[in-house]
Structures are given as C-alpha cells and as structure tokens.
Amino acid sequence: MNAGNTARAYGWMARLFHWSVAVLILAAIALGLYADALPSGTEIELQAIFATFSWHKTVGVAALGLAVLRILWTLTQSKPRPLHPNRKLEHFVAETVHWALWIGMVIMPLTGWLLHSAAPGGFSRILWPLGQRLPFVPENAALAERFGHFHSTGWWVLAGLIVLHVAGALKHALLDRDGTMSRMAGPASRAPEPPVAHGSVLPHVLAALAGLLIWAGTVIVSAGNPEQAAPVASSEQPASGWVVEQGVLGIEVAQGGTPIQGQFGTWQAAIDYDPATLAGKVDVNIDIASLTLGSVSDNAKGPDFLNAAQFPGARFEAEILPPTTEGAAHLARGTLTIAGKSVPAELPFDLTVDGDKATAKGEMKVDRRDFGIGAGYADESTVGFGVTIRFDLTANRK
Ligand code: HEM
Ligand code: HEM
Numbered sequence: 001m002n003a004g005n006t007a008r009a010y011g012w013m014a015r016l017f018h019w020s021v022a023v024l025i026l027a028a029i030a031l032g033l034y035a036d037a038l039p040s041g042t043e044i045e046l047q048a049i050f051a052t053f054s055w056h057k058t059v060g061v062a063a064l065g066l067a068v069l070r071i072l073w074t075l076t077q078s079k080p081r082p083l084h085p086n087r088k089l090e091h092f093v094a095e096t097v098h099w100a101l102w103i104g105m106v107i108m109p110l111t112g113w114l115l116h117s118a119a120p121g122g123f124s125r126i127l128w129p130l131g132q133r134l135p136f137v138p139e140n141a142a143l144a145e146r147f148g149h150f151h152s153t154g155w156w157v158l159a160g161l162i163v164l165h166v167a168g169a170l171k172h173a174l175l176d177r178d179g180t181m182s183r184m185a186g187p188a189s190r191a192p193e194p195p196v197a198h199g200s201v202l203p204h205v206l207a208a209l210a211g212l213l214i215w216a217g218t219v220i221v222s223a224g225n226p227e228q229a230a231p232v233a234s235s236e237q238p239a240s241g242w243v244v245e246q247g248v249l250g251i252e253v254a255q256g257g258t259p260i261q262g263q264f265g266t267w268q269a270a271i272d273y274d275p276a277t278l279a280g281k282v283d284v285n286i287d288i289a290s291l292t293l294g295s296v297s298d299n300a301k302g303p304d305f306l307n308a309a310q311f312p313g314a315r316f317e318a319e320i321l322p323p324t325t326e327g328a329a330h331l332a333r334g335t336l337t338i339a340g341k342s343v344p345a346e347l348p349f350d351l352t353v354d355g356d357k358a359t360a361k362g363e364m365k366v367d368r369r370d371f372g373i374g375a376g377y378a379d380e381s382t383v384g385f386g387v388t389i390r391f392d393l394t395a396n397r398k
Contacts, residue, residue, distance in 0.1 A: 001187075001188050002188070005077045005078060005079060005080055006188070007078075007081045007193075007194065008080055008183070008188060008192070008194065009080055009182065009183040009188035009191040010080060010183055010184050011077075011188075013073055014070075014073070014184075015184060015185070017066060017069065017070035018184060020066055021063055021066050021070055021105055024060075024062055024063035025063050026162075028060040028108075028109070029155055029159060031055050031059060032056045035056055038052060040298070040299045040304065046299060047382070049299070050124040050256075053295060054125055054126070054127050055127070057113075057124065057126045057127075058126050060108075060109040060113070061109060061113060061128075063105065063109050064105075064106065064110060064113070067105040067106055067109070068106070071102065071106070080183050080191070081194035081195070082194060083180060083194045083195075084178070085194075085195060085197035085199060088203065091203070092206070092207055092210075093164075095203070095208075095211075096210040097164050097165050097211075098165075098207075098211070099208045099210070099211025099212070100157075100161050100210075100212075100215065101158075101161050101165060101211075102211070103211060103214075104157065104161060105158075107154065107215060108154050111150045111154060112147075114134060114137055115148045115151050116133075116295075117132070117133045117134040117137040117139075118137050118140050118141075118143040118144035119139070119141070124295065141250075141261070141262060141263040141293075141294075142265075142292075145292050149222040149223070150218070150219060150223075152222075153218055154215075154218055154222070157214065157218045169181060169184075178192065179192040241271060241272040242271040242272070242273060242358060242395040242396065242397055242398065243395060244268075244269050244271070244393050244395045245393075245395060245396050246394055247391060247392060247393025247394065247395075248391065248393070249264045249267050249284075249390075249391045250262060250264070250389075250390050250391070251263075251264075251291075251293070251390075252387070252388040252390070253293075253368075253383060253384050253386075253387045253388075254380065254384030255294075255296065255382070255383060255384075256381070256382060257381070260293060260296070261293075261294075262292055262293030262294065262297070262300065263292055264286050264287065264291050265292065266286075266290035267290070268285050269282060269283070269393070270282070270283040271395060273320055273358070277322065278330070279319070279320055279321060281317075281318065281319050282316070282317075282318050282334075283315070283316075283317050285313055285314075286313060287312065287313060288301060288308040288313060289301060291308075304374060304375075304376055304377070305374050305383075306338070306339055306373060310339075310340070311338070311339045314336070314339075315337045316332070316334060316335070316336045316345065316347070317334045317335050317337075318332035318333055318335070318345070318347065319332070319333055319334060320332050321333055329350055329351075329362070330349055330350075330360075330362075331346055331347070331348050331349075332347040332349065332362075333345075333346050333347075336366065338366075338373065339371050343366070343370045345364060345366065346364060347362055347363070347364040347389075348362055348363075348364070349362025349363075350362060356396055357394065357395075357396055357397075358395045359393070359394045360392075360394075361390075361391065361393075362391060365386050365387070366386075366387050366389060367385050367386060367387075368383075
C-alpha cells in the first residue's frame with residue numbers, strides 16, 4: 001500500500017494517523033470521565049484520581065502531538081475523490097463533521113493543557129520529563145475555570161461529532177455497502193474507483209465554515225455558563241462604612257508537598273473603619289461552593305474537607321485594632337468559622353487610606369485540623385496541615 005493517498009483510498013500514513021489519533025482521543029474521553037466518576041473518600045481514592053488524571057493528560061497531549069503531525073501530513077496530500085459526488089447534502093454533512101473533527105482534535109487537548117497550565121498549583125502531572133506549563137499562560141484560577149468550562153462542554157461536542165462520524169461510516173459499510181470503509185480501513189484494492197467529479201470549491205468552503213461555527217458556538221455556550229463567575233467580591237455588599245470595589249480572597253495549601261493556590265469567587269465583606277481612630281470591625285462571609293483550587297476543587301469542597309453541602313458558608317468576624325506603632329500592620333482579631341467550627345483568629349494586614357479609597361492586604365495561617373477539615377488525612381504527605389488565607393482588596397467609603 002502507498003504511504004500517500006490515491007484517488008481511490010487513503011495511504012498507510014493517513015490511516016496510521018487516523019486510527020492512532022482516534023484511539024487516543026477515545027481513550028482520553030474514557031479516562032477523563034472515569035477520573036471524574038471515581039470516589040474521593042479516602043487518601044488512596046484521591047491518589048487514584050490524581051493518577052488517572054495524569055494518564056488522561058498524558059494521553060491527551062500525545063493525541064495533540066499526533067493530531068498536529070497528522071494535519072501537517074494531510075496538507076501535503078490530496079484526498080481520495082468522493083464516491084457519490086451527486087449526493088450533495090450527504091457529502092456536505094460528512095465534510096462539515098470532518099472539519100469540526102479536525103478542529104476538535106486540536107482544540108480539546110489544547111484547552112485541557114491551557115486549563116492545566118493556568119490552574120494555580122495543578123495537581124496531576126503530565127507523565128513526561130518535559131515542562132508542565134505552556135508559555136505565556138499565567139497561573140490564574142479564573143482563567144483556568146474558563147478553559148475548564150470550555151473543556152467540560154467541548155467533550156460533549158467532540159463526542160457528538162464522533163458519534164455522527166461513526167454512524168456515517170457504519171451507514172456506508174452496512175446499508176450502502178459502498179466500500180467507503182475500505183478507503184480508510186480495508187485493503188486499498190477493495191476500494192472502488194470513484195467517478196471523476198468536477199465540483200466547485202464553494203461547498204468545501206461552506207463545510208469548513210460550518211465546522212468552525214460548531215466550535216464557535218461551543219465557545220459561546222461555555223462562556224455563558226452561569227457557574228462561570230469571575231473571582232471577584234460580590235457586588236451585593238451588606239451595609240457598612242466601606243464597600244469593596246474589587247478584591248481577591250485566596251488560600252494556599254501543600255498538595256503532595258507542592259503548594260497550590262485557590263480562590264473564592266463569591267464573598268462579601270462588611271467593613272466599618274474609622275481612619276481617625278484607626279479602628280473598626282469587619283464581617284466577612286464566604287461562599288464555600290465558589291472555591292476553585294486547581295483541579296482538586298471538587299475534592300476540597302467535598303465531604304472530606306470543606307463539606308460545602310453541609311457547611312455552605314465560612315465567616316470571619318473581627319475587631320480591627322490600630323497598629324501598635326506607627327506604620328505597623330493593623331490587626332483583625334476575632335473568630336473564624338469554617339465547616340461549622342469556630343476558632344479564634346488574628347489577621348494582620350497592611351492598610352493604606354487615601355481619601356475615600358482604601359487598599360488592604362494581609363494573610364494568616366490556620367491549621368486545618370483545628371476545624372476538623374481532612375480528618376482522614378492524618379499526615380501531611382497528601383494535604384498539608386497549614387493553610388494560608390490571604391486577601392487583597394480595594395474599598396471605597398460609602
Ligand atoms: C472509531 C471509529 C471511526 C471510524 C469507523 C471512522 C471511519 C472513517 C472513515 C471510513 C473515513 C473515510 C471517509 C471518507 O473516505 O470519506 C474517516 C475519515 C476521517 N475520520 Fe474517522 N473514523 C472513526 C473515528 C474517528 C475519530 C475519533 C476521529 C477524530 C476525532 C476521526 C476523524 C476523521 C477525519 C478528520 C477524517 C477525514 C480524513 C481526511 O479527509 O483526510 N475519525 N473516518
Ligand atoms: C483528546 C483530548 C482530550 C479530551 C477529549 C478530553 C476530555 C475530557 C473529559 C471527558 C473530561 C472529564 C469531563 C469533565 O471534566 O467535564 C476531562 C477533564 C479534564 N481534562 Fe481533559 N481531555 C483531553 C485532553 C486533556 C489534556 C491534554 C489535558 C491537560 C494537559 C486535560 C486536562 C483535563 C483536566 C484538568 C480535567 C478536569 C477538569 C475539571 O474537573 O475541572 N485534558 N477531559
């Protein structure tokens with residue numbers, strides 16, 4: 001068999017690429033879904049999820065590499081001629097699906113990699129000695145969430161396209177019995193000689209556009225996903241002397257010895273602060289379900305850790321104490337309640353007030369065991385005991 005395509009059939013290079021990319025993509029989908037469905041109750045179960053996602057990512061990156069090589073190879077080739085050039089609609093649909101598959105085989109692993117790259121910390125590695133992160137992609141929880149939404153919506157689209165594609169191939173094999181399968185799977189000698197067609201280029205261009213539109217639609221649908229809130233403080237501020245204009249509330253914890261960072265997308269802070277006395281009080285309410293923590297967000301919010309279903313909110317109520325010496329940090333001293341347990345807590349922070357605008361920034365370290373979080377993870381090798389909570393905000397006086 002020829003390496004290159006002929007007018008009758010695909011050559012062995014195109015076939016090798018077609019089937020290896022197909023197997024890797026199907027394996028990536030299966031591994032992704034399997035990892036998503038695995039229970040996350042115990043430490044061993046969590047490790048199994050990490051390992052499965054590592055395989056998912058590795059298989060996905062291999063699919064991306066082969067897909068790129070496949071595209072380069074295909075650019076040097078002419079396609080076998082259509083077997084039924086007069087079945088215009090059928091041909092158009094098949095070509096549209098092919099175009100959408102070409103795009104999908106690149107865009108799906110790429111968004112997976114972008115998601116992996118942008119996720120602060122990241123937890124399961126691509127199994128190779130090369131770098132993990134893509135250049136020019138900042139570590140940013142909101143960005144990772146965006147790519148994550150696309151990735152999670154996109155696999156449905158890709159799976160739907162594969163179903164259509166396979167259904168079409170089966171129709172040719174079982175109903176039409178026209179030798180289309182032999183062009184890609186059987187001996188080239190069994191592939192029938194297609195008629196010489198003199199079609200215009202317009203249907204090809206339209207099919208390419210339709211394939212592109214399918215993915216443009218997916219981008220729009222995934223961007224409009226209501227869960228996809230950018231991690232900013234909620235605009236519904238309770239009554240207070242100061243209104244948070246923008247802010248970031250994040251945590252950092254060691255995962256398998258590596259620090260990973262996360263952010264809460266929704267929280268409110270009621271702040272009373274008098275610049276004359278340098279004192280006041282603060283009441284922060286945090287929506288636990290809005291936490292993103294790399295790829296372990298769901299585990300972190302699950303029953304073993306923050307248990308968002310049972311304890312949807314966390315709260316920090318504190319008095320703001322003036323700095324002990326001029327220029328030193330302020331101190332918010334009060335009670336931190338997480339997962340239903342209240343613990344005394346002190347949060348030192350730097351504050352700059354400029355007229356009616358204030359910027360504040362600080363961090364405190366807590367021990368997750370004080371809140372009974374991750375009780376089943378009794379050593380630090382999987383999840384560290386210490387959790388840093390940090391904030392950085394600007395507020396305007398009401
Ligand atoms: C697993 C079952 C699959 C079967 C039975 C199958 C079958 C086929 C057949 C028979 C062709 C040739 C069509 C023709 O000559 O007009 C073809 C082409 C193609 N297949 Fe598949 N395929 C499968 C999976 C996939 C997957 C998973 C992908 C990608 C994600 C894919 C992407 C493509 C593309 C892009 C073409 C067009 C190739 C070109 O024009 O160079 N296929 N497939
Ligand atoms: C052929 C390529 C790929 C396909 C078809 C694919 C498909 C999937 C599927 C079906 C899931 C589980 C469903 C879901 O979370 O909604 C998933 C999750 C995920 N994939 Fe992929 N994937 C691919 C490549 C990659 C690559 C290359 C990476 C990273 C290097 C990656 C990273 C992830 C991550 C981090 C998740 C978990 C997302 C989350 O739970 O938020 N994927 N992928």
